[in-house]
Amino acid sequence: MVDTGEEEGIAGFSLKTFLVTAIGILLFGIYVGVLMYGENSLTVLNQLKAKKESLSIEGKALKIENQRLQKEYFELKQLEPKE
Numbered sequence: 001m002v003d004t005g006e007e008e009g010i011a012g013f014s015l016k017t018f019l020v021t022a023i024g025i026l027l028f029g030i031y032v033g034v035l036m037y038g039e040n041s042l043t044v045l046n047q048l049k050a051k052k053e054s055l056s057i058e059g060k061a062l063k064i065e066n067q068r069l070q071k072e073y074f075e076l077k078q079l080e081p082k083e
Contacts, residue, residue, distance in 0.1 A: 010018045035041060 013021075037043060
């Protein structure tokens with residue numbers, strides 16, 4: 001038996017190599033989780049796009065309502081007696 005100076009750990013890898021790899025995978029998983037569900041995530045971006053679209057539609061509806069009300073206001077103002 002040849003002694004290489006390293007003990008076999010888990011699955012034929014040294015314990016140090018296994019721990020470094022496991023920690024790397026764990027950190028990568030956390031990073032991906034933050035990208036998917038964090039404050040600056042794809043989910044938030046899609047929600048903001050949907051909200052922007054709905055606000056744009058609401059803004060157009062309010063402009064139309066404003067035009068209608070202004071027309072009504074000016075029609076009523078012309079009916080008032082002038083002093």
